[in-house]
C-alpha cells in the first residue's frame with residue numbers, strides 16, 4: 001500500500017509527518033520534480049507493507065495539482081504507483097449549526113427535519129473528512145449568478161472519495177463528514193459564506209488545495225481523500241481568532257490515527273476494504 005499525502009506548506013507537512021511518525025520514524029527525503037518527498041514506512045497492524053510519502057506542494061489548487069501530478073507520475077514511471085492521494089492541511093470550518101433551511105431537507109418543516117440531514121458544525125480544532133471534494137469557484141459569473149463549468153458544458157467540479165474509506169477514517173478520527181470546498185480566494189465575509197452554503201448545503205469546510213490533488217489523482221485513476229483540521233471559521237476575516245497551532249496539533253493527532261488504518265486497507269476501484 002503506497003499513499004501520497006499532499007499538504008500546502010511545510011508546517012502542515014511536518015504536522016502530518018509527526019502523526020504518521022508516531023508509529024514509524026521518517027525514512028528518507030526523496031527528490032521528485034519540483035519538490036521533496038518525506039517518506040515513512042509505518043508498520044501496518046496486518047497486511048502488506050505501507051509506505052507513506054508526504055509532500056508540501058504549495059498553496060492553492062494549481063500548485064497542489066502540479067505537485068501531485070509530478071509525484072504520481074514519478075512513482076508510476078518507477079513502477080511503484082500510489083494507491084491513494086490525500087490532500088491534508090488546515091482549513092476554514094463552517095462553524096455554526098446549520099439552520100434546516102440550508103440543508104437538502106429544506107423542503108421539510110424545520111421541526112421535522114431529521115438532525116441527521118443537517119451537516120454538523122466544523123468547530124475550531126475539529127477534524128473534517130471530505131465525502132465530496134468540490135471546486136467552488138470554477139465557473140463563470142452570469143446575469144443569473146454563478147454557473148459552474150459543468151453548467152457551461154465542460155469540465156468537472158466534484159470528486160468523490162471512496163465512501164467506505166471516508167466512513168472508516170471519519171469514524172476513527174471522530175471527524176465531521178461533508179463536502180469540503182476548494183476555493184482560490186479565502187472567504188472573508190458573512191455574505192460570501194452564506195452564498196457558498198446556499199450553493200453547497202452540505203459544505204462543512206473550505207480550503208485551497210483539495211480539488212487540485214483530486215483532479216491530478218483522477219487523471220491517473222488514483223482515488224483521493226481530503227482531511228482538514230479547522231484553524232478558523234469561514235466568514236468575516238478575523239486573524240486574531242485563527243487557531244493555527246491547535247489545528248496543526250489536531251492534524252498530527254488525526255494522522256497518528258489514520259496511518260495504521262491505511263495499513264489495513266487494500267484498494268479496489270470502489271475503495272472497499274478487501
Ligand SMILES: O=C(O)c1cccc(C(=O)CC[C@H]2O[C@@H](n3cnc4c(=O)[nH]cnc43)[C@H](O)[C@@H]2O)c1
Nearest residue numbers: 008059090091092186187206207208209232234237
Ligand atoms: O488572510 C486571511 O484572511 C486568511 C484567512 C484564512 C486563511 C488564510 C490563508 O492564507 C491560509 C491559506 C492556507 O490554509 C488553508 N486555509 C486555512 N483556512 C482557510 C480558509 O478559511 N479558507 C480557505 N483556505 C484556508 C488553505 O488550504 C491554504 O493552504 C488567509
